[in-house]
Amino acid sequence: MTEEIIIAGFGGQGVLSMGKILAYSGVMQNQEVSWMPSYGPEMRGGTANVTVIVSDNRISSPIINEYDTAIILNQQSLDKFEDDVKPGGILLFDPNGITRPPKRKDIKVYTIEGAEEASKMGNPKTFNMIVLGAYLKLKPIIKTENVQKGLEKSLPERHHKLIPMNLEAIKVGMEKVSEF
């Protein structure tokens, strides 16, 4: 199994940490992983994206130009990455703020109302975990117990009390994801 994912959105949406939790979870079930962020000067309002690869085998290139799955959290990212999803691949997006939705027919497109669900949960910070949940529903490449372990590993000790809420958010995401 090799899963090549891009996660893309605004700087403040938790894109990088979502990728990190995913990668750490992969580590927890003994897989090979890579996590490669876009990086730029510290500027607000910019976009951020990260490429995560989870595989049973040694990963050759951490930089790829086609993705099995694209997780898209704003319009700019959709415009930029829609074309790079492999035929038959998955595009998951949050429709909040999207004015020009995906057009491709040769891929599977899903939506998750992450921002909305997060505010329903009363904590906008759960946003990225909800989206992660949606993804894991579509591609159950990682067992939930390993996601929990991944959270434990990637969050600093003092944030461990937040893990239950994060797991809850993942569950919400798994439930609320729907075909576009």
Add this chain to the structure above:
Amino acid sequence: MTEEIIIAGFGGQGVLSMGKILAYSGVMQNQEVSWMPSYGPEMRGGTANVTVIVSDNRISSPIINEYDTAIILNQQSLDKFEDDVKPGGILLFDPNGITRPPKRKDIKVYTIEGAEEASKMGNPKTFNMIVLGAYLKLKPIIKTENVQKGLEKSLPERHHKLIPMNLEAIKVGMEKVSEF
């Protein structure tokens, strides 16, 4: 004609300017010349030397390891350059301060009491011109009129009044040079 000369002595003896006047005189009679000094950090008590080549033809290397003539003004320089005079070449030295005189038999060795003659002339600054005169006596490669022109060219205007004395010194050198 190609004449390859080394002039070597203490820093304050006017070694470089003697070479420069020689070279400028060469220019004045339309010859090719090169003047290559040893150079070092500004430190007193060091030795200074300069290689001058005067030739009818384009000069290949300004750096040479054998000389037609060596003009030697202190012991260190004698020790260093005696061996580099071409067989049959000339070594001219001022015996003042020389404790181990030249030993080579396959070259012609001359002396000039430059320091002594200069103090006799009442001007220690004429020292190097006296030595130059001695050299030009041994190797009349440059006409006196061209030496005068060389002096005019190489001395700044404000020192032109000193030219007669310099020419006088050259004459003294020509007279006082003697075989060792």
Add this chain to the structure above:
Amino acid sequence: MGELKLMKGNEVIAEAAIRYGCDGYFGYPITPQSEVMETLMLQKPWETTGMVVVQAESEVASINMLYGGASCGKRVFTSSSSPGISLMLEGISYLAGAELPCLIVNVVRGGPGLGTIQPSQADYNQATKGGGHGDYQTIVLAPASVQEMNDHVGLGFDLAFKYRIPSLILTDGVIGQMMEKVVVEDQKPRWTDEEIKEKYGDWATTGKQKNRKGNIITSLALESEVMEKHNIHLQKKYREIEENEVLFEEFQTEDAEYLFVAYGSSARVCQKAIEIARAKGIKVGLLRPILVWPYPKKRVSELADQVKGMLSVEMSAGQMVIDVKLAVNGRIPVEHFGRFGGIIPSPAEVVEALEQKIIGGK
């Protein structure tokens, strides 16, 4: 036994240095490598191992602090990225001239000038052939994974002390910024002055003892004869290192008819390109120099007898290709393919370049 972590390449440099028992770090922020110093400052090794960490006022100060620390026989390192490394070149030439062991990390970004902060490999010539003034070399390590970022810290220091030479880790934003699994070593103790003396001799400025002359760290010689002697000594040392310390890795070269030559992140791209090419039936392998100086000339030369052509894949306008050509010496075609200015080539375009420049170009 080590510890399994998921870390950024830059972070692991800092972590590995602490665990290796490194004595000091001196650096100045620059993207894409600031995490090295940031990780150190967060870890506060001065409270645990006693390692010194100083944010210098500039790269010029950093490299000269490195010189001061290395002169004491301490295991010290710095890190920067391209423009910062350029500022260090006088210092690097001094370090090489004075034969000081130390470690310098260059997380290369796109140039020239201020350029871009995106990854690049266009400082290869600087690292391996010139850079500062005079005839000198530094060991140049080219990690291709986060694990190697960890490993090369120790390897770099070991070689540096073995030969009294600066080691340089030549990497880029890809390796520096990405996270991968990495096994970091258990904490080792820092060396005492006595241990260093025992292992590597009593050359450092640790205070003049009665039983020896004053130790003098310098690269100056007023006399050219002395300077030439020193240079001959350096050249001899460099030849010795070229003899002993070549390090490379091969992928699918056994049956290869063509060869990629690539280091660092380009080598990762080439591995993927091999998958694509072999799927198309093209028998291509990869030679990955792990050290780029000394260069695996001999092995490149041997492979020139086996394959029909070589493609040097670099994120530059063509720099390492010179070393490949010098090793091949005209026997088979050698070409270069690169993207630059911060762009990473895709595996597909690497395969295409192979087809056009080498297979088709014959």
Add this chain to the structure above:
Amino acid sequence: MGELKLMKGNEVIAEAAIRYGCDGYFGYPITPQSEVMETLMLQKPWETTGMVVVQAESEVASINMLYGGASCGKRVFTSSSSPGISLMLEGISYLAGAELPCLIVNVVRGGPGLGTIQPSQADYNQATKGGGHGDYQTIVLAPASVQEMNDHVGLGFDLAFKYRIPSLILTDGVIGQMMEKVVVEDQKPRWTDEEIKEKYGDWATTGKQKNRKGNIITSLALESEVMEKHNIHLQKKYREIEENEVLFEEFQTEDAEYLFVAYGSSARVCQKAIEIARAKGIKVGLLRPILVWPYPKKRVSELADQVKGMLSVEMSAGQMVIDVKLAVNGRIPVEHFGRFGGIIPSPAEVVEALEQKIIGGK
């Protein structure tokens, strides 16, 4: 018509610059080239042509003053020697990246490190291949006489403006310190802003006019795509220069069976060596690159079909020999002979090296 003088190479650089109509000089003292600034300060060109002369606080400041002056479209230059040039490399990379015409003089001394003040040619790789970070080139002129020191000032500026590229005069203490006859040009006027605009376009920061956008001198591109485009443009320019601007001189190559390749003062030594060798019956000639970048590859390659072997003679541990080898590409033996650390080879030992390494070594 010019004027005949007897001058030091360093002095003539200053004299030539004033007479060429140069706008500014920025420098910092270092042996063996301090006479450049000293001559300028003595000449006070600011009272005659209006040329600006500033003693900077360091080489880093000098090169960045150069950047500021060149950005204004002015003809500005600096000079230094090896360690000082190393300090300038970030700036040189910036100048190349921002495509600024200017002139840099390196009177090379023995390295590495503080080294010695005696002449050397060990900064060749730095000048032609790497030096600063990123893929860039500068024109590199290698004068072999005081007359050429004069001529290369004008040539360097002309090429720099023609291609918007820094020019570098790569010379050494021999050429810098020796006096030879030289014909210096008559005083030319300095260019006005308008003349520069007319000749080379309106790119400089001379004040934004209503009819154009603000002129921006920068080497930055946040986007890698833009940076790559810029790099492709630079590479295209470099190829064009390589096509158009090759410059070399040959001595007795017509009947040569062997070839010396040498530049600058080494070439002078080789001329003498040819006299000695030919007296012994060895038919050897000399190819002297006048520019070392772009390199006369094509001519070296042609001569490889004529001669039996080539000896690259350099005052270094072997740097230019790489370019000779790349041009010859394995067809005939190519070897290097050099003295270094400030020592100048004697003509006799050059001949001996030819006999042993090339003639005997076959």
Add this chain to the structure above:
Amino acid sequence: MADIDIKDIIKEENLIYTKPKVITDTVMHYCPGCSHGVAHKLVAEVIDDMDIQDKTIGISPVGCSVLAYNYLDIDWQQAAHGRAPALATAAKRLMPNHYVFTYQGDGDLASIGAAEILHACNRGENITVIFINNAIYGMTGGQMAPTTLVGMKTATSPYGRSTELNGYPLKITELIAQLPGVAYVTRQSVHTPAAVRKTKKAIRKGFENQDKKIGTSFIEIVSTCSSGWKLSPVKSNEWMEEHMFKFYPLGDLKDSEKESEESYKKYIE
């Protein structure tokens, strides 16, 4: 209050304040609330007011304001990190009738570029220096600067700046003020309308000094970096007032209308 419709107010002829002409339409990349934007605007207004767009050369640094050249429609040179004063020296000497200013951050000016600013000021170059002191390296992600306050947390002083490890915050402006080549030194801010107006006057004076050829003008603007400080823009201003102004008190440090020879005479006494 007499009633008037908003639409009747918003009319060309009633416009009393808007973007200066020299500010371009490019969207600034700065974070919300960043002081750089205000400082840019003030320089632009001064250029507008003095009508010197065609005679002004800006030198942008390496730092968040590296792209200043996209925002002010004048000729620009982008300098290597810390070296803007060297560029400005050459530009001004070669084009003495132009207005040359550097625009530099605290990392750029006070850390890596300390020698260049010191010597340009000491030579008394007739330039204007705009010094944005936000006590942090904004662009590279919030590392400690020489001007970072004691105890302040940054990416490279995560437990707060300690004098023992990192030394003391550097009052470079106080040092600069003592150089006889320097005519005018002031420290201002741009966090309130009043402060903005004062700073504009200071910048204007700095530019006008170039006409008088009386030496360097140096204008420090104590600034915020909400991203680096990890505070909202409004909270950043509050934090600045409370902490920064204590250490970096606002006001003129030097104002020599006299010829610099005068001040030099004082200096040698």
Add this chain to the structure above:
Amino acid sequence: MADIDIKDIIKEENLIYTKPKVITDTVMHYCPGCSHGVAHKLVAEVIDDMDIQDKTIGISPVGCSVLAYNYLDIDWQQAAHGRAPALATAAKRLMPNHYVFTYQGDGDLASIGAAEILHACNRGENITVIFINNAIYGMTGGQMAPTTLVGMKTATSPYGRSTELNGYPLKITELIAQLPGVAYVTRQSVHTPAAVRKTKKAIRKGFENQDKKIGTSFIEIVSTCSSGWKLSPVKSNEWMEEHMFKFYPLGDLKDSEKESEESYKKYIE
């Protein structure tokens, strides 16, 4: 006067002054009368007196004193031009119980190395700086230094230093004295026996401050360079007294026996 034979005076047991032990037998390359020689001797005497030869690390600069390592028999590091304070920072932090001093000329310290000395002092590194200010670049043949006096002729100011072209002589020591990291700043000379004795005391204090860990000690020695000045050694001393001391007055500029935190508190007021 009672009669005694010279031979009876010149006896081992009557020896009251001679070359310090730490001075080697190597002949110094300095020009006759060069202040460097005296300064070397004083450092050597302090090392002798404190018996710290085995714990002292010297950092020599690029300048005439580059070869200081041949003359004092201790461990030495030879620094790149201007960077001695950076080397010293690392050496002292890595070997905090050693005595680390830099020995720097005015070109080295005040020109190319201005940033390094400023920041090392600002960090308050516990080192001793010996600063030989001879107002010229001795080693390279007498070019103008930042400290060259107005009107003074040098190889790069052949018509005398002009403030317009070259700026003002830099009183770097006065600037350094204001940094809170600096504990002790003094300006001395070595041209008379009394001056020599005072300077020795100053150097001793500078070294002893390293024990107290109270910050940087900075000792300027106003010096002559007879070659650069083109005067005899004796005339050079006279010229120095007459001209240099006016601009560079001798005496202590700062002496904080207190902890530097104290002086820092004053600084922030």
Add this chain to the structure above:
Amino acid sequence: MAKVRGAIVVDQERCKGCGICVVACPTGVIQLAKQVNGKGYNYAVMDKPEACIGCANCGQVCPDSVISVYRVKI
């Protein structure tokens, strides 16, 4: 004393919602909108337009130069 009335126009797409103008306004005219613009910022709006006296304080402090101020004497 003639009264003055003012009004401001905010370029909403370019406003970054920093809120500095809100604090600077002496009469509390400005608030940040609940809505976000294309960049995701809560842009500034005139919340109490009638209170505006056209003092230009808001414009002066706006880092992004996106406020134009109008004033009339009535």
Add this chain to the structure above:
Amino acid sequence: MAKVRGAIVVDQERCKGCGICVVACPTGVIQLAKQVNGKGYNYAVMDKPEACIGCANCGQVCPDSVISVYRVKI
């Protein structure tokens, strides 16, 4: 008050004849020799040995550390 007598020994080969000791001597003991040493310098000599009070001033100012000073109380 016991009188003191002093004497100095100059390492003549290493003396550079700078003359600084000559000026520093309070009792005019030292002069530069007419002769030069191997390096060409007129080295320092005790010209009026009987005047030496062993104050060590000359030694202290000597840049080349070539003067040793001896003193006895008589």
